[in-house]
Amino acid sequence: MKCIPLLLSLGLLALSTAHAQSGCFANVKKNGLTVVTSPDYPPFETLDANNKVVGFDMDLLNAVAKHMGVKVNLVTQSFDGLVPSLLAKKADLIAAGMTVTEERKKSVLFSVPYISGPNAIVIRKDTPGISKLSDLSGKTVAVQLGTAQEKLVGDVKGASVKSFNLYTDAAMAVQTRQAQAMVLHKVVANSFVKVYPDLKIAGTLGSLNTSFAMRKDCGDLQNRVNAALIQVRKSGEMDKLVAKWFK
Known part of the structure; x- marks a missing residue:
C-alpha cells in the first residue's frame, strides 16, 4: 500500500486557464461540495456505531475541502448509482x-x-486451489455491483459472477459458501478478513489507482481538487491518514 506521488505539470494545475473554467467551482464555493459515497468499503468508507460515515476517504475529503475553503455535503447511496x-x-x-x-x-x-495498490482474491481458509485470476474459472465469485472488480471477474472465462449491492453481503456469501471467492481492493480485503475469521487473502492481482471522480464539464473543480490533494500531501496530512487507516 502506498500513496501515489501527486505530481502534475504546471499546465495541468493552471487554475487561471480560461477554457478550464466551467463554473463548477463557483457553484461549490457558494453551495458547498456535494459528495456521494457508498459506505460499505472499509477502510475507505464505512458506518460507525452511530451510523456516521467514517474512513480514509472521509478524512481525506475533509482535508481537501478545508484547503479549498468549502464545506462538504455528504450523500450516501449504493455504489452502482x-x-x-x-x-x-x-x-x-x-x-x-x-x-x-x-x-x-x-x-x-x-x-x-x-x-495505489492491488486487488485481492478472498476465499475461505478451507477452499483449495485458488491463488490467481485464472483459478476463478468454474467458480462462483462474489463482487460488488458496478465495480471494476465486477468487470475483471466477468472477463474470466468460465467464472460465474455473483454481484451484490454491498461488499458486506459479498463477504457473507463467501463466508456461507454461496460463493467460492471474492475480488476487491487489497486494503479492503484486509479489513474483511479481520471481521470474518474463516476468510483469508489467497492472492493479489496487479495494481490499480484510486481517485475522486467529477463530471467532464468540471475541469475547474478537478484543478482545485488536484491542487488541494497536492497540498494535503506536502503538509504531511496524507501520511498521517495513511498511517491511521491502513496500518
Whole structure:
C-alpha cells in the first residue's frame, strides 16, 4: 500500500486557464461540495456505531475541502448509482474508493490518484486451489455491483459472477459458501478478513489507482481538487491518514 506521488505539470494545475473554467467551482464555493459515497468499503468508507460515515476517504475529503475553503455535503447511496447521480448533477464529486479505469474515463474526470495498490482474491481458509485470476474459472465469485472488480471477474472465462449491492453481503456469501471467492481492493480485503475469521487473502492481482471522480464539464473543480490533494500531501496530512487507516 502506498500513496501515489501527486505530481502534475504546471499546465495541468493552471487554475487561471480560461477554457478550464466551467463554473463548477463557483457553484461549490457558494453551495458547498456535494459528495456521494457508498459506505460499505472499509477502510475507505464505512458506518460507525452511530451510523456516521467514517474512513480514509472521509478524512481525506475533509482535508481537501478545508484547503479549498468549502464545506462538504455528504450523500450516501449504493455504489452502482454513484456515477449516474454525478452525471445527473445530483453531486459534484464521488468519494468511494473508486478505481480509475479507461471505461470510466469516458464519462467522468478523475483527480490525481491518492492511493495505489492491488486487488485481492478472498476465499475461505478451507477452499483449495485458488491463488490467481485464472483459478476463478468454474467458480462462483462474489463482487460488488458496478465495480471494476465486477468487470475483471466477468472477463474470466468460465467464472460465474455473483454481484451484490454491498461488499458486506459479498463477504457473507463467501463466508456461507454461496460463493467460492471474492475480488476487491487489497486494503479492503484486509479489513474483511479481520471481521470474518474463516476468510483469508489467497492472492493479489496487479495494481490499480484510486481517485475522486467529477463530471467532464468540471475541469475547474478537478484543478482545485488536484491542487488541494497536492497540498494535503506536502503538509504531511496524507501520511498521517495513511498511517491511521491502513496500518
